[in-house]
Amino acid sequence: MPNAPDLTPELPEGVDVGPGPFPQIGGFVIGEQSRTQIHVARPFVLAPMSGVTDSPFRQTIQAASEQGVGLLVTEFISVEGLTRANLKAAARMSFDPVIERPIEVQIFGADLERMVHAAVLIEESGAQGVDINCGCPAPKVVKRGGGAELMRQCDTLARIVEATATAVRIPVTVKIRAGWSADSINAVAIAKACESAGAQAIAVHGRTRMQLYAGKADWQIVDDVAKAVRVPVIGSGDVCTPQEAVWRLQTTAAKGVMIGRAAIMNPWIFRQIDDLIAGRPVRDPTPADRAQLLHRFADLMGGRMPDHAIPGRLKQLLARMTKGFSHGSLLREKVMRAATAQDMFVWIDGFFDAVAADDLPHWVQMARPEVAQVELDDHAGIIT
Ligand SMILES: Cc1cc2nc3c(=O)[nH]c(=O)nc-3n(C[C@H](O)[C@H](O)[C@H](O)COP(=O)(O)O)c2cc1C
Structure with missing residues (x-):
């Protein structure tokens, strides 16, 4: 009888990354072009998850991970709430500046002035970066022009990125999906527009908005985006074991891998990735x-x-x-x-x-x- 969850890697048949070490896998820098940089020591990022990745959760994952998490991202926060000093929005932004670093605060919205105002508030909070959500599929978000709707409003998105990146010294990054739907895959075009507007990193969740969380994330799109832009690209979607995390870095041009749901099932996953990369036996939690x-x-x-x-x-x-x-x-x-x-x-x-x-x-x-x-x-x- 297993006494631990079965997190079988979904690597293609015959693929085995081996026991490590993997000395070529290392960190990266976000913000080469901005006034301050984020040094991501390990290329593994805790994905933003609304209702999950609040400060207590992030710190819990960090403690289980030892040094394995390279970058934290808050849950997405409404710029409407944030700029109106809404208490819920302020609570979602709160983090421990000593323990939780580097950290990016993620915002969603579409109103340019509020996006800029929110970015300035985030910089003042001491966060290391601002991330703009272009992936949320929720109707109440997209109806108001935010989240994945920005994948259909490339010009608006580029203006938002440019205005926020100009307003703050910390890097502005963007998290996108593959596209709105299967017949409008545009992650490469969106990523290029964001890069030209001043985005310093792009995270790509390889599903469309219409897919929500169904099907499999398409890492070919992650790779395509990573090859099309100069800024670091972080891939997201369905990574649930240390082997898969390493394999995604080995087989795509992504600089980082984002892990979401697997970190809820297995909060030790970042430490295990670290073990694998160092060539140590992968430690299971007792x-x-x-x-x-x-x-x-x-x-x-x-x-x-x-x-x-x-x-x-x-x-x-x-x-x-x-x-x-x-x-x-x-x-x-x-x-x-x-x-x-x-x-x-x-x-x-x-x-x-x-x-x-x-x-x-x-x-x-x-x-x-x-x-x-x-x-x-x-x-x-x-x-x-
Ligand atoms: C419960 C939940 C909440 C999420 N909330 C956010 C969010 O606030 N911002 C965001 O950019 N992505 C959000 N996502 C998407 C994740 O960041 C990630 O891209 C997606 O879950 C795929 O990665 P995974 O297979 O490792 O979970 C959420 C996902 C889940 C499951």
Whole structure:
């Protein structure tokens, strides 16, 4: 029975990047043309994810990653909210300037003046860069001209990039998709226009707006963009193992790889990539590491958000982190029913202690006596 999620690399058949080391894989600089630069020591970036990558989450990932995360990006933030001193927008922008660096704050919107104003506020906050979102597919965002709609408004986007890049000393970067739809793939043209307007890096999620998150990300488009512009390109989409991260760097002209959903399932992925690149055995987290990470996340959230919001976020992370675990669904069920973080940790700690002691059947017996008895009787493995 596996006691960890199955994150099988989806490398093409017969492809194996080998055990490392990979000395040719290194960092890069964003902002050669701007007044300040971002030194990205490791070419692996924590993807912006709305509702996920807030400050507590980013710091949790950083702690699990040791030095493995080269660049952080906030969740996207509305320029309307930010420039009207909306409290929610301000909270989304908050970061620890000592721990969370380098960091870019991502904004979305389409109003040129507000985009510029927001960029100036971001620079004043001490962030190292401003990222403009051109990938969000949500109707409420695109209807107002922001997110992926900017992929259809190349001139507007170029004006926004130019105006923001002129207004701040820190680099302005752009995150795009492959295009709006399969019949309007224009990432290369958009990237070139952004570069000419002053963008200092381009992140490319290899799906169209119409695809949302369906299908597979197209890394050929990432490669095409990376070959068409001089600024660094960061590829995004479906990287879920250290091997894939290395392979994407080896087989495309991208300078960096962005990792999103896999970091929720496996918050240690950046450390594991670092291990692979250094030629060390890739370290798997222990059950104690997993429990500790959840405690750390809860501690970091404490004081930063209302107490009632914490259980929901814990459930979100736990649900992803325990996918594929033997009896993970029973743990999730128990945790979903718990009302407070304290109650949740009774189950979480008990579960990971039992995994460490190789004694899950007894934990199951305590959690759900009728199921456990069957298992103890027939030694059947239940993988959920
Ligand atoms: C829950 C969620 C929220 C996201 N929010 C943002 C966002 O705020 N800004 C952005 O540029 N991309 C956002 N994305 C897209 C990711 O940054 C990334 O490009 C995409 O998930 C593909 O990468 P992955 O397969 O590594 O997750 C989001 C993705 C997810 C799953």
